[in-house]
Amino acid sequence: MSEVIATYRLFDRNGNFEKKAEGIALGLTIGSWTDLPHLEQEQLKKHKGGVVSIQETGRETAEGKEADITIAYPAANFSADLPAILVTVFGKLSLDGVIRLMDLDFSHDLAKRFPGPKYGVEGIRERTGVYGRPLVMSIFKGVIGRDLSYMEKQLRAQLEGGIDIVKDDEILFDNKLTSFEERLKLGQQVIAESGKKALYAVNLTGRTSDLKEKARRGIELGATAYLFNVFAYGLDVLQELAEDRDIPVPIMAHPAVSGAFTSAPYHGFSTELMLGKLVRMAGADFTLFPSPYGSVALEREAALKTAEMALEESIYKQTFPVPSAGIHPGLVPVLFEDFGIDSIINAGGGVHGHPNGAAGGGRAFRQAVDAVTAGRTLEEAAKNREDLRAALELWGTGK
Amino acid sequence: MSEVIATYRLFDRNGNFEKKAEGIALGLTIGSWTDLPHLEQEQLKKHKGGVVSIQETGRETAEGKEADITIAYPAANFSADLPAILVTVFGKLSLDGVIRLMDLDFSHDLAKRFPGPKYGVEGIRERTGVYGRPLVMSIFKGVIGRDLSYMEKQLRAQLEGGIDIVKDDEILFDNKLTSFEERLKLGQQVIAESGKKALYAVNLTGRTSDLKEKARRGIELGATAYLFNVFAYGLDVLQELAEDRDIPVPIMAHPAVSGAFTSAPYHGFSTELMLGKLVRMAGADFTLFPSPYGSVALEREAALKTAEMALEESIYKQTFPVPSAGIHPGLVPVLFEDFGIDSIINAGGGVHGHPNGAAGGGRAFRQAVDAVTAGRTLEEAAKNREDLRAALELWGTGK
Incomplete structure (x- = not known):
């Protein structure tokens, strides 16, 4: 049957979940059932919501x-x-x-109506030429109020350090000092000069109905990826960008604003549904979400589930999970363990705060990734890797 | 200064709010300050976020x-x-x-960049010819899986009962039985035949980039108002519809999905900010929100504040507050007291569940409104008003 199955977590003082579930199934579809004449029941049957299962978790809360x-x-x-x-x-x-809405399951015919990522993990590996290891990504730092030359220095340093993907800060909008167009031109030029296949995810911002045209214009200026604050717009807007054949670059979904409906324990949506399943379905090639390590931390279980939903077997391409915030080179073994090779290691302060600058920070991350890939400990590798050694001294290892 | 001032409610075990506030003000703007050279401080000054005030509420919670x-x-x-x-x-x-984000204040120059309602309270009174009393609105009931003739009967009955505005159910999408176009044609015909100036708010649904064109097409078919699930799309999408001169009808913002980010006590957005201030700014002529009376109830204070923000003095036209759910004719005096004349009395079951059908329900509401307007009690008025009497018998008076 063509349907969507929703899983809710809810509470009841008397544990009368059957009644509650029936009320939802009817109330959100045809309204009433038992008092309808047989003929109307026949007519409405295929529109009637149904209770699939009720599972008490055994937990008892204040609710x-x-x-x-x-x-x-x-x-x-x-x-x-x-x-x-x-x-x-x-x-x-x-x-x-x-x-709280925990999960949605779509029947195959319905799922097929959604695009999923245009490129996904495999397409991004092709575009960057990076195989067999997590990609390393970094973010511009403190660019509000700064001009293009300031960004240029950062971009060059990050590329020099071996960063695979550089992204705009999500709070950098179109502005006089560093307009969308100027940033794109800068990115194309600096990446071309570096001789690398790095991507630069430019923040796609502005009014909703201008986004497609703007994104297409950006393509002509050499855009290689877009960052998109999907939750300030709407999942359907992301989907429309992903479906547009004239925007042939990967899209990175940023979780900005999503905490408003994922952070409370018993309300809103589960993080993994929104930042894992739905952004993938709508077409995000990357999904950023809070890592379980930083000060802005997501529960470990929710972070792992989000990555799982981004990658699990489905009719869509895989979305690259990007656990973010609080990441430094000493965390690379933990990141490998928690998120595996098909993930992005994303850092801001962990790159720019390196004693040898962003280039040093980038190198330290790449050295850490190489070490773990080769089955060596960071401490071992740091013996003849100056940048990694300096990073471990500053930030330590582990969480 | 051109700026937006945000009020947050937050928590700290040590009550160290100064540090937290400074961290937000810098972290969400220029990143760092004290360690910058004087010249850079000069350059960045106009981009620096600032702490305006810190007020401890005196409450202490688990957080x-x-x-x-x-x-x-x-x-x-x-x-x-x-x-x-x-x-x-x-x-x-x-x-x-x-x-929790409690409020946003926009400087005048910034506020002017937003449209506010195209018609607002005054424009809707002009269009409906209703002055000096709240308007009475009702919703189609149980129309999923039903055909046009079923809707037609309901629409005729509601108009016969003196309903000023009829609205679609927010979960009625474009469908084969009652398509957007067919509903519009039906609405135009039935309203014309009734000789009344009632509005019919048709649910504007579909893919984001099709909405404007669809709304314009609807205008040609005689659309008089649109219902819009703004929070399933995005506030900016509402704003684009409101700004479009080729969509010259009032727009009704539905709160569907908004509970995901307003219902938790310490996370998300305040209800009054989202359903009061921001939907008005973005251009909603009506804002629906849970009434403080029904089973799906909003706290009284939040409901009143939402209505206040929809109506308060500002550079925008006023948005009609529509407290919804759990409304029956016996509540009309309470509704007058809580929400005043410039509000919409909106009912579903309280119209359709009337012993004399939707026409009787509509009449009962209008009789209740007339009674309160004339300074009479419902009990008095019910003595020679059969429909009101039946309503009071069924649902009682008061909350």
Whole structure:
């Protein structure tokens, strides 16, 4: 059957989950059932929501007993777009007390209506020529109020350090000092001069209906990737960018604003659903999410699940997981262990704060990655790797 | 100064709010300050975020002491669009532990860049010819899986009952049985035949970049208002619809999905900011939000503040507040008291569940409104008003 199955975590003081689940399944579809004449039941059957399962977790919180319930919504009730699906499964319901949408499962025919990543892990490896190891990414630092020459220095240093992908800060918008166009031209020039296949993810910003045209214009100026604050716009906007054949570069989904609906324990959406499954479905080639290590930390389990959903077997290409914040070279073995080879090691301060500058920071990361890939400890490798040694001295190893 | 001032509610076990506030003000703008050379400080001064105030609320929660802090973000740092502003003030920060964005204040020059409602309270009164009382609105009930004739009966009954505005259910999307176009044609025909100036808010749904064209096409078919699930799309998409001169009808913002980021007590956005201030700024002529009375209830204070922000003196036209859910005719005196004349009385079950059908429900509401307007109690008025009497018998009076 063509449907979407939603898993909710909810609470009830009396543990009366059957009634609650039935109320949702009917209330969010045809409204009523038992009091309908047989003929109308026949007519409405294929629109009726159904309770698939109810599982008490055994936990008891201040909100009452906890259970995960799953409800099936027939696709006959909505158009095949994420706004319609989100309104169906969590429109009114999001306002109905303490409830969290944990997961959505789409039947195959419905899933096929969504694009998934245009390039994905494999396509990005082709574009960067990097195989057999995580890619190393870094972010421009403190560029607000600075001019192009300031960015140029940073970009050169990062590329010199062997960084595979450089990204804009998500709070860098179109501005007079470093406009979208000027940044793109700079990026193309500096990358060309470096002789490397690095990507530069430029922040695609502005009014919603201008984004496609702007992205296409950027392609003509040599754009190699776009950063996109999907949750300040909407998942469907990401999908439209991903579907556009005239925007033939990977898109990096930034989690900005998503904490508003993922951070509370018993409300909103699970992080893995939003930053793992749905951004992938909508077409993100990369998904950034808080790492479990930094000060802005995500629970380890949610971070691992997010990466898992970005990579798991599905009809879509794989989305590169990018656990971010608090990353320094000493964490590379932990990153390998937690996120494996198909992930991006992404650092800001861990690159720019290196005693030998961003180039040193980049080298230290690459040396750490090479060490782990070769099965050596960082301490061993650091013996004849000056940049890695300096990084370990400054930041230590492990979490 | 051109800026946006954000008020956050946050928590700290040690009550060290100064450090936290300074960290936000710098971290979300220029990054660092004290260690910069004088010349760079001069250059970056106009980009530097600043702490405006820190007010401990005196409350102590499980998260620590509570405080409201306000931070000013120079407009020089972002483009004048809501995605850029939300990413600036609550992008990374939304992911940073327990923090809630309570309010945003825009300097006049920045506020002027946003449209506000195209029609607002006054324009809607002109279009409906209703003055001196709240408007009465009702919603189609259980139309999923039903055909046009089913909707037609409901629409006729609601209009016959004196309903001023009829709206689609937010979970009714474009579908074969009752397509967007067919619903519009039906609405135009039935309203014309009724001889009334009622509005019918059709749900504007589909892919983001198709919305404008679809809305314009709807205008040609006689659309009188649009319902829009703004939070499944994005505030900027609402703004683009509001700014479009070829969509000359009022837009009704539905709160679907917004509970994901307003319902948790210490995370996300305040309801009044999202459903009151920002939807108005972006151009909603109506804003629906949970009433404080129903089973899906909003705290009374948040509901009143939402209505206040929709109506308060500003450079924008007023947005009609529509407290929704759990509304029946017996609540009309309470609605007058809480929300005043410039509000919409919106009911689903309270219209359709009336013993005399939707027409009777509509009449009961109008009779209740007339009674309160004339300074009479509902009980008095019900003596010679059969529909009101039946409603009070069924649902009682008060909350």
